Amino acid sequence: MLLRKRVKAGILLYALHMSAVFALLLNFYLLRVQANERQSIAQLSASQAFLMAEVTKDLATEDAGTVSFNQGSASYSHKKDQLSVKVRLDNGQSFSYVFAREQKQEVDSKLTRNIDDSSIE
Structure with a gap:
C-alpha cells in the first residue's frame, strides 16, 4: 500500500514538472514570436519612411515644402x-533624413570628363 502511494505521488510530481517545463518553453516561444512581429513592423515602417524621403528628395525643387503620400507626409x-527631410507616417511615427544636395552641373561635367578620359586611353 505504501509503495503504491509513493508511485502515484512520483507520477504526479513528474507530470507537474513536465507541465511546468512545457509552460516555460511555450512562454519563451510566444515572446520570441511577438518580438519578431514587432521588429518586422518597425522595419516596414522605416522602409516606407525612407522610400518616401527618397521620392521627396527627387521632387524637392523649392527651398521648403511638403509632399503628401498615402502612408503619411514628408516636409x-x-x-x-543639405536637404533635410522629415517624414511623418499615419501611425504617428516620424523619421528624419539628411541628404547631401548635389549640383547637377557638377555631376554632368564630371561625367563628361570621365568619358573623355576613357576615350583617350
Whole structure:
C-alpha cells in the first residue's frame, strides 16, 4: 500500500514538472514570436519612411515644402548644401533624413570628363 502511494505521488510530481517545463518553453516561444512581429513592423515602417524621403528628395525643387503620400507626409527644407527631410507616417511615427544636395552641373561635367578620359586611353 505504501509503495503504491509513493508511485502515484512520483507520477504526479513528474507530470507537474513536465507541465511546468512545457509552460516555460511555450512562454519563451510566444515572446520570441511577438518580438519578431514587432521588429518586422518597425522595419516596414522605416522602409516606407525612407522610400518616401527618397521620392521627396527627387521632387524637392523649392527651398521648403511638403509632399503628401498615402502612408503619411514628408516636409523638406534646404539648408546650405543639405536637404533635410522629415517624414511623418499615419501611425504617428516620424523619421528624419539628411541628404547631401548635389549640383547637377557638377555631376554632368564630371561625367563628361570621365568619358573623355576613357576615350583617350
